[in-house]
Amino acid sequence: MAQAVVMPKPGNNVESCVLVSWKKRIGDQVEAGETLCEIETDKAVMAVDSAFSGSMLAQFFAEGEEVPVFTNIAAIGQPGEIVDALRPAGAPHESSSEPSAPPEVQSRESAHGPTSHVGVEYREPAISPRARRLADQNLVDVSTLAGSGPQGRIIERDVRAAVEQQQLMTPLAKRMVAQGGYDAPSHGTGPRGRILAADLAPSAAQTPEQQETDDYESIPVQGVRRVIAQRLLTSLQTTAQLTLTRSADAEALLTYRERLKASGEPLGLRDVTLGDLIHFVVSRVLKGHLDLNALFEEDIVHRFNSVNLAFAVDTPRGLIAPVVHSADSLSLSQISTECKRLTAACHDGTIAPADLSTGTFTVTNLGSLEIESFTPILNPPQVAILGVGGIFLKPVDEDGEVHFRKQMSLSLTFDHQAVDGAPAARFLQDLARGFAQVDLLLAV
Amino acid sequence: MTKLIPIDPAEARRSSVVAGREVPVNAYRSNPAREAQIFGRDGLVRIYRDMVYIREFETMLDRIKQEGAYQGITYDHLGPAHLSIGQEAAAVGQSYHLQAHDFIFGSHRSHGEILAKSLSAIAKLPEDNLIDVMERYMNGRPLRVVESFSRGGAKDLAVDYILYGTLAEIFGRENGFNKGMGGSMHAFFSPFGVMPNNAIVGGSADIAVGAALFKRVNRKPGLVVANIGDAAMGCGPVWEAFMFAAMDQFRTLWDSDLGGNPPIIFNFMNNFYGMGGQPQGETMAFGVLARVGMGVNPEAMHAERIDGYNPLAVADAVARKRSILEAGRGPALLDTVTYRFSGHSPSDASAYRDRSEIDLWRQQDGLFRYGQYLVENGHAYQSLLDDYQADITERLTRVLAAAVSEEVSPRICTENDGVGDLMFSNETRDRMEEGKPDVLIPLNESRLSQTRAKQRLGLDEQGNRLSGLRAVTYAEALFEAMIHRFYQDPTMIAYGEENRDWGGAFGVYRGLTECLPYHRLFNAPISEGAIVGTAVGYALSGGRVVAELMYCDFMGRAGDEIFNQMAKWQAMSAGVLHMPLVLRVSVGAKYGAQHSQDWSAMVAHVPGLKVMFPATPYDAKGMLNLALRGTDPVVFFESQRLYTEPETLEAGGVPVDYYEVELGEPAVRRAGNDLTIVTVGATLYRALEAASVLAQEHNLEAEVIDLRFLNPLNYEAIIASVRKTGRVVLASDACERGSFLHTVASNISQLAFDDLDAPVTVVGARNWITPPAEMEAAFFPQKEWIIDTIHERILPLAGHSLSTDQTTHEIVRRNREGT
The missing domain is CATH 3.40.50.970 (Thiamin diphosphate (ThDP)-binding fold, Pyr/PP domains)
Known part of the structure; x- marks a missing residue:
């Protein structure tokens, strides 16, 4: 008997994955453990391996399609087996454009519903004004509905049924969908599955039409890029974020980094980077400012005692922020090792969903690109993100004399909904002090 | 028909000739001496003067029409x-x-x-x-104008007043005798x-x-x-x-x-x-x-x-x-x-x-x-x-100058429904004149004592329908309204065919003959035009009158009197006249093509008529009471299907005491949230049957609204219902094409468009002649038609078996065929 291959759920918050490519074709022999296809979540590309041996009998989705998790995507079994029972309801191979007959209608004359019309040219299945209004109010896409009224007209009950099926959605998300350009997932990440604006994905159907005449390239926004675009926009639209900027003395940091580089091979500390040091200091200073090591969700601020430190990694597919879990309990060396592992996985596209989740604070570092200061964008629901700029010589007043010292710029973006300006400024102050006294922190 | 005048066959069959009375032709012989005696010099001269007034008045109009000017005053009429x-x-x-x-x-x-x-x-x-x-007429407004240019005494003022009021009317001015609403011809x-x-x-x-x-x-x-x-x-x-x-x-x-x-x-x-x-x-x-x-x-x-x-x-x-x-x-x-x-x-x-x-x-x-x-x-x-010629010319010149002036003689304001305000008098008067009504017996000795004693509700305690012999019927409810007003208003009379003795072909007036002298209730010749036309004259002279057309189909015989006279004179008189005329029109069935038509749409179409059509005994009495106390012309439709029916829808039955139904308000006969059925007349009961089927077999609760009034009509209750249900079908026994329900349907579509879940749909009788009584079920709307129509055009009903073709295709076909 044929077996179904289901779209896995690679992470708690994953609702659907893009089927990137099939590795087996229909008719191919498949061994258990062999890769059938690659899928992409909002965070990574991963392989789906076969749990069965047999022949690839059917593939229910084409490459590039987004498939809800737990949906059957393929069937494996003996050649000749019937696989219709495994075919998922919404699969595009089943044409949904054919009008379906109104349900359960019998007639004396024939098994028809309201009798078809002859002689007058009618439009395609229409929608009643009342149904139209209800659909507009509830942002129901009527093009997906099968009308149950006369001649397949979409009537109120059809829309009402769709509304009942419809997920909870925040007003902002509804507005975004209504304005077009976004598709709502079947379930949201908000309470009781409420769809948040952050859950929306840009519509795949939007393709510019002027490619032939203009000299530019059109790149569909998909996969990670799509998620990034959405997340960042949502961040700006749904939080009250602002950025504080100050400088921190980096002399001690640089001095210590030099010492590490000069340390002996056996210690294994020569590859500790300035970034690692920064992550270390942040993980320690945050312990005294838990209001910034927090998530803000639906009027509740969750403060975490442990620091799950996310850091931004620039990859060819876009920005990814892996998480160093419990960074505050790791040594500098351990943090350095973990950061290297995560960075490599991001670049390889093998990062595990678990390594991408549950960050409580994010650091993003543009120092190597000589940025003086910037306004990092929050990664909701986190309430703060630290942007680290370049290190520059700056004049400093020391006992009435001007000295030039190496200063590192710090840009802290925080959500004013959760944190006020003064505590954020104090955190930044402590952070600057921590950088200046990194050697002391190492002793704690 | 009267028992008082027997028809003797011996006399009827006796041989003789009819001798004609001679008709004099121009028999008058002038006798100046005698004429001087009869008329006097002043009278004879005044006759000449008055002829000059007319000659010059019309010569003036002729100049105005042909040359656009009279005595240097230009005007385009x-x-x-x-x-x-x-x-x-x-x-x-x-x-x-x-x-x-x-x-x-x-x-x-x-x-x-x-x-x-x-x-x-x-x-x-x-x-x-x-x-x-002159002071009373139009609150003295035309008089004020005439005073501004008139010369001489009160009689001269009155002459100028007549000339000005007539001319201003011809020119369509508000100071005209009928505010310009009648014009030259009226x-x-x-x-x-x-x-x-x-x-x-x-x-x-x-x-x-x-x-x-x-x-x-x-x-x-x-x-x-x-x-x-x-x-x-x-x-x-x-x-x-x-x-x-x-x-x-x-x-x-x-x-x-x-x-x-x-x-x-x-x-x-x-x-x-x-x-x-x-x-x-x-x-x-x-x-x-x-x-x-x-x-x-x-x-x-x-x-x-x-x-x-x-x-x-x-x-x-x-x-x-x-x-x-x-x-x-x-x-x-x-x-x-x-x-x-x-x-x-x-x-x-x-x-x-x-x-x-x-x-x-x-x-x-x-x-x-x-x-x-x-x-x-x-x-x-x-x-x-x-x-005289010179004086009258000079006088008319002054009158004309005032009449053509837009400032002195403005037209009626047509903004804010200015003419609309004149369409109905909308008054209520218990009696058109004071006085003691001529009656033959006291009210409590009339048949009213019998109808009052009947069951007032047509249902027993178990909810079973009572016979019309035990419970007061639709016809008796009408009788109660009639006799009430007869004993209130001394001017009220009623007539039509077979109204006296027989009590009307359907017995509505049974018992009135004993109460009323001939001059208040009598049989008219079979002259529908004159029945309505004389009633128009009676009413505009100041009396209350009820005329009856035995069958709605006979309205054709009284077309001008209903459409052009009864409907128009209140407005054409600018409110000078009232029209307390109720025209009872009985809508038939079972009597074929010329006795079974509901023509309510025709009278509803003509401005100036109030149109009522009760479907229950409660409404029959309450609405006829309303019509009979008003001062407006009412075409009051009744259904021959209902005359013997008792009240089964109003829980309190038909009140014994006087009451009126509120003008223009439809009645919700059955509440429901899923569908609205609007009816006029006896179709109500078939709609209620359809509603029962919808509830029992399709789990749909229909709201059934009895329109009762065609004009005026308050749409609020209908729109509220449609807002709730989103679906509406309208049904009556009138032929579908041109049915008044299409007017209602059109208005619903406009007033509740965004609430509609389906097209507003009308179920009417077939666009045929009415076939014989045995075939009427194929002609008049049946409950199955209503349900089939709902299934085909509004809401497919699971498991429903069609018995008629109510498809949109069939609409096209029928119209293409002209049927």
Whole structure:
């Protein structure tokens, strides 16, 4: 008997994955453990391996399609087996454009519903004004509905049924969908599955039409890029974020980094980077400012005692922020090792969903690109993100004399909904002090 | 039909001949000495003066229409002006002996009659009486204008007032006698007995009979003249008016103290042309018009031809007819020979007559000849007559200047529904006049005591329907409303076919014969036009009247009277007249193609009518009570399917006491959230059956709304229901094409478009003739039609088996076939 291959759920918050490519074709022999296809979540590309041996009998989705998790995507079994029972309801191979007959209608004359019309040219299945209004109010896409009224007209009950099926959605998300350009997932990440604006994905159907005449390239926004675009926009639209900027003395940091580089091979500390040091200091200073090591969700601020430190990694597919879990309990060396592992996985596209989740604070570092200061964008629901700029010589007043010292710029973006300006400024102050006294922190 | 007058076969079959009474033709012989005695010098001269007024007034209009100016005053008059230049002697002679309380009704060519009758009244009425009339009319507003340019005393003021009020009316100004709403063809001034002039040929005949009936029934002084043209002799309603006015019962059955037949003169202003057709010699066969009187009654209507070019001959004839009418021996017919020099209207090139013919008549011009008569007999010098001409020209110039001025004589404001405010009087009056109603027995001895004693609700305690023998029926509910008003309003009368003794073909009036003298309830000839037309005349004269059409299908026979007279006179009079006329119309079934039609759409279409159609005994009484206390014309439809039905929908049954249903408010007969069914008339009960099926078999709760009123109609309850349900089907027994329900459907579509879940759908009878009773289920809407229609066009019903074709395809097919 044929077996179904289901779209896995690679992470708690994953609702659907893009089927990137099939590795087996229909008719191919498949061994258990062999890769059938690659899928992409909002965070990574991963392989789906076969749990069965047999022949690839059917593939229910084409490459590039987004498939809800737990949906059957393929069937494996003996050649000749019937696989219709495994075919998922919404699969595009089943044409949904054919009008379906109104349900359960019998007639004396024939098994028809309201009798078809002859002689007058009618439009395609229409929608009643009342149904139209209800659909507009509830942002129901009527093009997906099968009308149950006369001649397949979409009537109120059809829309009402769709509304009942419809997920909870925040007003902002509804507005975004209504304005077009976004598709709502079947379930949201908000309470009781409420769809948040952050859950929306840009519509795949939007393709510019002027490619032939203009000299530019059109790149569909998909996969990670799509998620990034959405997340960042949502961040700006749904939080009250602002950025504080100050400088921190980096002399001690640089001095210590030099010492590490000069340390002996056996210690294994020569590859500790300035970034690692920064992550270390942040993980320690945050312990005294838990209001910034927090998530803000639906009027509740969750403060975490442990620091799950996310850091931004620039990859060819876009920005990814892996998480160093419990960074505050790791040594500098351990943090350095973990950061290297995560960075490599991001670049390889093998990062595990678990390594991408549950960050409580994010650091993003543009120092190597000589940025003086910037306004990092929050990664909701986190309430703060630290942007680290370049290190520059700056004049400093020391006992009435001007000295030039190496200063590192710090840009802290925080959500004013959760944190006020003064505590954020104090955190930044402590952070600057921590950088200046990194050697002391190492002793704690 | 009366048991009092037996039909003896021996008499009916006896051989004899009918001997005709001779009809005098131009029998008047001038006797100057006697005429001087009768009229006096002043009277004789005034006749001349009044003829000049008319001649110059219409000459002025002729100049205005043809040249756009008169005496240097320019004006462009867009409306009609049917002139009677040449006919002045007939108008002035007729009015000479008429009193202010005598009525004249006229035609589209009655400017001369308006002026003649008014000038006669001014001559007769005391000055303070004249001032009082002018101060009261339209709150003195036209009078204020006339005072600004009039010269002389109160009589001169009144003459200027008449000229100005008539001209302003012709020009469509708010200071016109009817605020400009009547215009040239309909102008009138009732305080001087100038009653509505009618632009429908012969239209005044039956209306005038109704006015004369009002005078008889209510013991009012005076007579009534219907001025109509010779061509009106070809109009059926004129003949019907003869029959009605000449009925034997006025002398044989009515109380003799009422005075006999209604005091009416049918005066034919015989100018020998009906527009361009020539009745004598071309379009008719009477030779001498007065001959037709011989066909009406043994007195030949006292008909005679008189010389309308001699005002004294006309005045003499009217005086002689008055004595006949006062003796109750009317009606009278006058064939008043006259001739118009002017065309039918300004557009008339007189292609139908030779110039030489006009010249011959001009040589006999009544005005010129009468002037000669006065000079020859020493009543006036020619210079005096010439002075009249100059004085009247000067006076008319002043009147014209005021009438054409937009500042002095503005038009009625048409913004904010200005004309709409005139469509209905919307008053309620328990009685149109004070007084003790003529009745034969006390109310508590009437049949009312029997109907009151019946069960008032048509359901027993278990909810089973009671027989109409035990519970008060729809017909009895109507009876209760009728008898209530009969005992309240002394002016109220009712008539129609078989109304007395039989109590109407459907027994609604059973028991009224015992209560009411003949003059309050009587049988009319089978003359639907005259039944309605006389009722119009009775009502606009100030009496309350209920006319009955036995079948709705007979409305065709009374088309003009319903559509052009009953509907229009309140508004055309600008509120001067009221129309407390209820026309009961019975909608039939089982009697085939000419006795089973619901034509409510026709009357609802015509502005000026209130249209009601009760479907339950409660409403039958409450709505008829409402109609009978109002002052507006009501077409009151009843259903023959319902006369014997008791009340099963109003929980309290039919109240014993007086009550009224609120005007224009539909009734929700069954509440529901899924679908709205709107009905008119007896279809309500089939809709309720359909609603039961929908609830039992399809889990759909239909809200059923009984429209009750077609006009006025408050849509609020309907829209509220449709907002709730989103689905509406409308059903009535009227043929689908052109059904009033399509008007309602259209309005629902506009008022609740965004609430609709399906097209608003009308179920009507097939667009066929009504087939025999055994086949009616294929013609009138059945509950299955309603359900099939819902399934096909509104909401597919699971498991429903169709019994009829209600598809949109079928709509197209039926219309393509014209069925």
